[in-house]
Amino acid sequence: MKYSLIANQLMRRILLLLLLFSLVATSGAAFPFSKRKKKAQSTQTEKKSAYERALTEQLTESVRGSFVSFHKTDGRILMELPKQSLGRDMIIGVTISSVSNPKMGDLGFKNSNLVHVRFIEKDSSVVMQVVNTDLFVPKNQPSATLAARLNYDNLDFFSFPIKAHNDSTGAVLFDASSFILKENRFFPVIAKNVGSYTVNSSLKDNLTRVTKLKVFDENACVGMDRHYIISLSGKKGSPITNYPVTIGVNFTLALLPNDLMTPRLSDTRVGMFLMNKDVLKKDGSIDKATFVKRWRLVPKDTAAYFAGELCEPTKPIVYYVENTFPPLWKRAIKAGVLWWNKAFERIGFKNVMQVADFPANDPNFDPDNFKYSCIRYLPTDVENAMGPSWTDPRTGEVINATVLVYNDVVNTINNWRFVQTAQIDPRARGAQMPDSIIEETLEYIIAHEIGHTLGFMHNMAASAALPTDSLRSPAFTQKYGTTASIMDYARFNYVAQPTDHGVKLTPPRLGVYDYYAIEWAYKLFPGSKGFEDDAKQLRLLADKHEGDPFYRYGLQQTGTKYDPSAIEEDLGDDPVKSSTYGMDNLRMILKNLDHWIGDEDGDNRKAELYNEVLSQAMHYVRNVSVNVPGIYLYQTSEKSGLPRYKVVPKTKQKESVQWLLKQARTFATLGNDTIEKKLPFGANKPFKILARDVQSLAMMATSKLAISYYLDSTSYSPIEYMEDVYQDVFGKTIAGKENLSVADLSMQRLYVDLLQEGVSDMKQAPNVHNLQMPLTSVNSVITNMLRRNEAEKEHTECCYLADRQRSLDDDTHFLNFGNGYGEPEPLWGTTVNRTSEFQLEYAQKLLSLLETTIPRVSSPDLKAHYMLLEKRLKKYLK
Template sequence: MKYWIRKFAICIVLLYNLLISSDYAGANQLSNIDVQQLNALPTVENLASADNNLAKNKKEDFCQFNEIVKRIDKLEGLFTLYCSGDSGKIYLEIKPEQLNKDYLAIVTLESGVGEKGIYSGLPLSDFIFYFQRVKNRLHFVVRNVKFRAESRPEQRSLARSFSDSVLYSLEIHTIKPDGKNILISLDELLMQDFPGLTTLLKYSLQADYHLDTRKSYLGDVNSFAENVEIDSIYGFSSLEGANLVTVPDSRALTLKVHYSFSQLRENTGYIPRLADDRVGYFITAFQNLSNNNAHESFVRYINRWHLEPSDPNAPLSPPKKPIVFWIENAVPLEYRDAIREGVLMWNKAFEKAGFQNAIEVQQMPDDADWQPADVHYNTIRWFNSLDAGFARGPVRVNPLTGEILDADIIVDANMVRSIQQEYHALMEANSSFTNGHFSQLDKNPCPGNLSAMFSKGFKAFPEQHLVDNDFCYSMESSDQAAMGALALSILPNTTPSSETMKKYVHQYLRSLIAHEVGHTLGLRHNFHGSTMLAPEELNNTEITRTKGLVGSVMDYLPVNIAPQGIQQGDYFPGVVGPYDEWAIEYGYKRSPSVALEGIIPESEKTFLEQIALVSPQPELSYATDEDIWDINPLANVWDMSSDVLLYSQWQMDNARFMWQRLDKGYLSKGESYSNLRVSFNRVLKYYFRNATLLSKYIGGQSFRRLHASDDTSWTFVPVSLLKQRQALTKLQEYVFAENAFSFSPQLLNQLAPSRWEHWGSSVPNNRLDYPIHDRILGFQSAVLRSLLDSDRLNRLQDIELKTLPGEALSIPELFDTLQTGIWTEVLTPGESKPISSIRRSLQREHLNILLEMMLDTNDTPEDGRTLAWYELRQLQKAIDVRLKQLSESLDIYTLAHLEASGDRIAKALNAQLISK
């Protein structure tokens, strides 16, 4: 009784203080106090500590806690939330046992602007955090998971050595009358730039935007037993705006961000699995400072789902809890079957790991009461953009164990839109077939950034970055698919029809989804995966539909276009490959030691080593992003077969045939010539991409991630001298030769640009006619400079020490072969003929490169500089001889070209002598 009398007396005193305070005029109308005023009420703990000055300054009144919570909605779950519909205020209640406890935050950009990297569905960040009470404030802290220790003394040392990140210090608005549960306002936490969008907008849009709190508010809120789901709508403003065409006024834009705060499950039986560099998984790594192994202090776990067999003793068992993917209800109906098949392709691989139907696919209902960003659902989402053209398969992982907790694949409609345009054009042509060919509508769906834009994501924690090429297909994937659709209507060994095009789109989308699902299962890219079959096997469906078209769908795969005279097979893989099955076995097969109590990851080493030992098998070859820097000609993007030399030649021959068809009245009556220009460019790009694959053989070496216990002892094997010489011969024939490019005047004069001028489509402000010389020289120059760059020359020089004498391509042979082929008109004895304009441009570029080398304007190795000097001397002599013998019979173009070239060489040689 005394307690309640004392409590009542304290309330009366505080009420009196409020009445006489000038800061709170009208505070005597307690029934009208709004929620914001009630936020500042005192706590029992403050009173108990006798901090009367603090209580007086903050005008707090713990008696009003119930007044706050009884007038607004209460959502109970992981955290109890109090939501006021009138004021929009949302309060979060934190219990004492929830302090200093780890939780997982997942932040997703739920709505974007559809342009320049700000796209719906992109992951922004995921991290572990905890709440920490410090005096009368509540700290929101991101935990540092990079360093760990096992013993108490080492843990104390870690705490002093490496800091967590206190992101926010929040005001404690009030405390329950029991003095335990804390109440904070979510506005203070989420109505500031929590995900770092200001930085993202500045980087992507090149404009200064600031968060306008007057336009920002909290949206839908849900609290469940294990997670809290919150939407925040952020209004951004900029005085000048950005160069955006997808919003009505770029001075103001709105972004929605979805937050999932979830509980990290404990004692689930999940056992982290140690990584092996021979098998391509994304990893969770930390430094174990308790580890006394001086050779390696890092511990690496693969990222994978927690799959357990329902019957551990059965060789093939359904999982206790399968991996379920939901197809978002925004996905167009005509694509859902292909997406479903792409997901389920992986069940074949899981059978090798002992799981039956490990993956399931369900359709999100149209009236679903949950959001795709909810951490409880793995979704395949569909979004639209002006310029994206990518798909991405990110996952959210427990950073302590590597367990995958959530996955959301996003696919831009532009990935298939250009193919669908081809399809609709074919349907129209079927009804008006007149000239023995089918119409072509090939518009670039993404007129913005045409470079390899792998993805646009943003991570505020622990680091900020915009490009992560481990998770996505680039624009090139949709270009490849559109190229195949173009081939369907041109090449004679295909049968173009609307039904054929539907099947083609189905194959492409199925393969695309399979690739992204592989990422969500933990797998990295395998750019060696496309080299499993010989070229002659690529269109044999008896092989490709059983063993697979490729060793791994985790490669960046081109469209498989059959060469002339060969019946077309599958354009894209329909089954996962042997590497995919092996990798899933490594990641998910149940270890016999799991049945033992006290199992630790290290106890699986012997079991995992037995799986990894078969890695030297050719069909299990693995090379990922950091392995493909121009060193391995079979570890590339957009290549195919075990003989890329032959495959690339086939594709360049296909391109030449397609140019011939484009030259023969290809367009339908009434069709714009700008469509012909787009098609011509697409074929030209395809041609040079395959030519670039040939250049990878020069100074190339195979690289395998082998261990000492594996069957072979060489991790590097140089490409044979024969293969390198064959590559140089093909480059001369298809890139540098005089007759490599031959287009009729009629075709070149029909390559008109689009004349539509409006948002999303701009008329070029440079030349209207087609710049054929510049386009060809640009491609030739790229190949030539790649062949003669310093890295390749250094590699060639090193390979001479790694092979027996006479088995390596020397730098002198490379220089001489290129010079002889490029300057044939000068260096070959016999009757002289005019040098064409394309050849003159190529020769000038070759001369520029040699002069740059000799004058040391780049980082060319010393032997390269002296050989450049030598080649220039030989060329100068040949030019002098040719001018003396045939100057009178040369046309003025050729004469001026040779005299100017000889003069440049002479001046450069003299300049070098003077400088020495």
Template structure:
């Protein structure tokens, strides 16, 4: 072989190796897809391992190359930097491994059907971790718990890590080894846990603004895509319709969202164990280190963290009161009513040991405070929703480690006023002159909205419905002014029952109209004390059990303190919705039917308007028919039913309804429902 041939052979081998297939390194999971970036320039999070030509030998840029002199920096929990349209987080080393609440709420949407509920949005517990020059955003799980000092914790910890949501290359390091990462794509990605708009188009989506606070970071984004009617609308409503084909998935859609990330408390609140005898929302986990050596599903209640400023007095202001921020979009004339609806709970908390515990405050407008947001994970809020939905809802977001409510939320749908008007007219119109002409005066409608707000705040501070309360007063007593005054001016023991207006009362009883509308009652005072009152000397949740049990046993003596039995739905005729005086549903329905007859006599005069259609009359007539159906349903529930009381320890929980009562119910239905 001559020298020329040898050189050519070496060159051929080199070329063949150059074009041979090479193994592809697996990228981290999940990755933020580069094709969503638009333009493809630069390097961002999501596990892109390519190096920039300007990088030094270890692939790291100088801080000034990443966070340039043109950067807009907002200091806080993380320093947040906006650089030429990109968004960077500078995460201090001490924040790595810190558990945080991350929520997303929709601020504006072309997907929201006028006739649909407003959906909530993701609520995640996450933490930032660092692995070399990579930062990981991981979701945390809390369905398994254990004492961290126990040997089993090593196994539990591995199954609580949760999924990796995204990864980011560290672009550079700041002071004290703070990791600087580009999060521009994080809030514009298709990470399913973030509930992105369907068919997200990166080229028509962008980060609008950001804010950093001492304990939180907020990012506002616009997302565009093909959309989905359920993405913003949540429950209810038709799949299409509305303005301009709103909800039609064949057209482009755009939403504006706020992502809010807030640090969880450094010192978790001491939890309080759940008890089926007292109504509280609760979190469930499997505890692997309970003292009885068996795997147990434990529950602790949801409640705000109220701690006395002065531990040595019976009643003290809390260290941090509960504040609900009222949407500035609420009609101005209703704002005072909503404030009073929130603060109706103040005297209840005072009985539990806390003065000035809860407030309603009108939220600042964007012009008054650009950094404030109702959607901030730290702000409890009452949203005013532009929707034809005739409803309202209340809920809460909690710290899963303790049950502490971090953010209470109430949705007030504008059309709730239509529902309240209809119910009030149909149920107690003959008992209140103000309801005998339409529209209702603002003074009455404001009071009805206030009632709804107080109910929904009850949900938001931890309470589920208690449908048993309306059966805990004798039906005849609901016609007695002195009895109603003695029980706080209300016909039902709690605001948390679906017991609307006192249709048992008759015109000749001369019940003041104010006593026709539910108020905070004795059950509410009992439940707030049970859930919120400090128990002196208790250092752990187990230390509180004896006291909580003693408080719950007061239900044996005072029936109006009882809560709906956990598995009695559909069988207990004392746990009905839309009922008043269902202790004796035949008697209360008889009285209700008498008032309904009076309503029918006055309906034409109220609903007919010269020059107007019969739409109002049609609506009210339909409401009257529905009310008749509810009355008959209350009586029907007696047949085959069983009364119940939730108990711990010994004693029967269920007792069949007496035969005589069942016969009376059948006779009533034969003479009324089946009589033509």
């Protein structure tokens, strides 16, 4: 019985096991299978490559290209370079795409200091090298390889750990966030200075946001918003602390061409943007030189080109115009670009400059694509336009350019044309200019900016090539306009008088110098084997025109202005005569301002134009003030026998002083009391306030004359100048007259103030080179009222090299070739400046005059005036 029970239990277990095995066999699903499945999944995960894991572990946004690929993942930027891109020459640049406060950055500004880099693989890292391009090795000189490696080595700038390799393509993947997303001193975004204030900024890394990733055939773009905290500090304290600013930044990475353009040696007689190089000579030595920046132009048919036929270039210079411009502006912009074709045709090229709208239905077009040069519309309240460009740091080849046109440039047009031409042009007598003036003026502005993108600097001497009185001639101005170059700041014909009918009021389409500059920069020469062969031909071209004022180049003076013939906003070769005509016209314009600008336009516009007249008048005064100690600076070769400098003739210097002294007494009378009563700031009497600045300019040239008199002892001496000023300011006092005007009293008080500046510190004579004597400060309301953008914010690179001869070969002595921009050596005047002792002499002389005059004065008011001057002089002399 017991045995039977055990046997039954055993049988039931056997049957149960058989049933379970049967279920496994029939259903194909049981617990052990799920374990095998997990094991299979684990095996599958292990087979994923490191490259795949890097791009799948987090949500990733990728843009891929044959040149480079970018991946945005988990707040990082991964960069992927294929084999063919490793070791290639590239450039990295930065553009400001947006800004929350325009004072902290110029919208559209391109960082001109491009960084030339290569990405190479070293051990387990990708290293970004900054390539040393200081040495230029002419073709077919392999002997330079060792010297370049030893003395001009590249700099390992950034190291990025490799995350993975793409096994299928051989590309290398690395995290570039530490470079792209962080602040870097090589790519400054925030301005270091705003006015007289120093800017301190800190980047809030945690708020940086990538806004776009774009990859094209030979370049790529990473866009981001960066958030900064800004503080301003200066002598007057810190007006802004912990101020938040957001700036949109575009990083561009672009391949450089494999085939190098033949560079062109600079010549100080032609104004072009430059780059410095150490050039390897045939004997293995190194020489210093500078190359110009220009586009590469190659004719489609070289034989036809050298046979004198017009040929198209293999690669024209094409500008794409943004579609957001108003139609009127677009017409003017396109016309301005094409102005330069006439100059290219003279040297055998046709259709070099081309212009087109942004393609509406072309998916391949993108303004962020580095291969497209664009003209962009910036809807900000900046009254300006500018034309930056990017160049190959190895040769100077321009590879991309942008023209930026700000919305309020039209305000500048309205203001310029009113204050400079309303006296003669009825079209300009309104609050806003008609379309015809807007269009023709915008053409000129665009053509000027295009000139910068072609490589040309400002030529501030061009307007001085035209005789002042010729600017009143219809025949002459119809041929030459207002200047010999549109690269000057010679705007509109303020010399033309109301009766000068038929006179051209605008700059030329292209000036004589502009045609010459295109020839020098872009003409090709048959049989040339390199830049040295070109230089021989270019030297002959420059020699042929040397001494001709229409072909003269005048460097823009950014510090002390020595040369009165190379300054901004002037016309003609005679500053006194031109400014006299200009002042006469301003009086006529102010007389009619109320009639031409009615009350229906509102007080603001009338006030703005009134201020523009005031600013223009001050331009005329400053133009003449530079003439007093003026030194003409010439870019000449030693071979020519022409001087490098020449002091303004003494008669012109004295004439300028007498003109300034006259303006010192009459400038206040330019103001229109009737109009000022209607204006919000009229009670300040702005012309009367700024009259004190005019008086200062008339009496403060002693120290500047020290250097011109040192250079030419037959010129106007500082002591002669001081005597002329003394006789003028105190002429009535010396003659015993008591009918002193308000201007007479003001000038005498200011004279004593200026004497005090020299006498109070006689131990240290000023340095003429650094002497930028400020104008007497005026009421802050008027200062703010007159503040404006008077200088274009343009890409103007400077290298302060001495103007010394450097030859590139023993048998080719190219004077002025490869010598930088032609800046003069610093004019150190400390040893020749005797201003303090002269001022002491005249302080004592004036004190003696006052001591003998005061007892004889009958007017109580005048006696009080003299007694105050006497007391102050005694205090100073003590």
